[in-house]
Amino acid sequence: MPMAHPGGSTHTFGRGGIHPDPHKEATSARGIDDLPAPAEVILPLVQHLGEPSEPCVKKGEVVRRGQKIAEGGATGVPLHATISGRVRPVDKRPHPTQAMAMAFSIAAIPEAEPELEFPEDPTWRARTSDEMLVRIREAGIVGLGGAAFPTWRKLAFAHEAKVDMLVMNGAECEPYLTSDHRLMLADPRAIVEGSLLIARCAGAREVRIGVESDKPDAQAALQKAIAQTPVGDMKVTVVPCLARYPQGAEKQLVAAVTGRNVPARALPTSVGVLVQNVATALAVHDAVRYRRPLLDRVLTVTGPGVREPRNVRAPLGTPLSEIVDFCGGLTADATRMIAGGPMMGRALPRLDVPLIKGMNGLVVLTGKGPLEDGFGPCIRCGRCLDACPLGLEPDQVSVRVEAGRTLDTERYGALDCYECGCCSYVCPSSRPLVQFMQVAKGALRRSADVRAR
């Protein structure tokens, strides 16, 4: 059974976790705004985990929005034109997570034809699992919660692993981010339909949608959508979860929503569960029902460094600078930009990079960064131990890394850390515990590689 929080009927995970200030008020009550089509999009060949996409159109070719421009290869996903226009040569361009990467760019031209048409398949509900997988793959869908793992591969693996339950991630526990919240309110029917398709595709017999208690309107919208949807013999429920970080991490969500505990270094499939994000369900619905590829995504653009915080739906490949301009620009005292949320996102050094499939937010902060005043020694207060949801020992890892004993950190859990940031958040000495964990993990993996040679 899911783990009930002693305070009421909400569910949550067991160990660790924190309650950071949510900072969601600037965007949670406002609908999704559509960005006008940009004059140029930049589409990196790597926007997913897997081999890069292979171009299948030539420079100078005029393409229509929705047209495939690169094949996915054996482990990746295809890419599609997200505006109509002329293809420019594939070239190295700034990338949000890699310094530079090979990318298409497409320049809008007045004579280009509009978006391809994607009429409804009248028999979409009758597609087999294999047929759905092909459509999901051809649509270029990856995990839109930030992981960017090709969805077709995750579903095929879940099917092989014989999962019995699909857990939909509507937790959105990262501070500042509200794009999933707004999507659940904007299109709950499509999210429920997409969840059913994913469950059927993976062979699951039950769907549980985990939504945190700070989004009661989304819980109600999904419950209403479930009541209106022909679910057949699938059991579909909304599971209210306590608003607590990192409730949306796969292992914590599975524990909260199903009561099953995923072992260390194992995937949720090891306990019969597949986890998918609600935004991904929406994309799957469009792919199976309309054969519509993934062309746009919704991201939250917010933080004290943004003049008009919003949730924005923008074509993939839109330069972030253009999206920020749409949100009124940066404030004069903006100092730090983060792709994703402030807990697990990545520092972004520039805005001339494109929106990519896995980017669910852009948070701009003001003031000093966490390490600008340096950090102190470990005072052995134990707060990081209490906060770690995996029961690791980041204090021990940190002192060993400082002492140059990085290979002596495995027994304290360095390889299990998924960098949620709870330990750093609570440390009174402002120690960069996540970074220490990253250093230790990198050294341990390199050492294992050397031993394997």
Ligand code: SF4
């Ligand atoms: S929270 Fe910081 S000071 Fe306290 S034990 Fe952990 S590393 Fe040491």
Ligand code: SF4
């Ligand atoms: S970052 Fe790693 S060590 Fe720190 S709390 Fe999260 S899982 Fe534990």
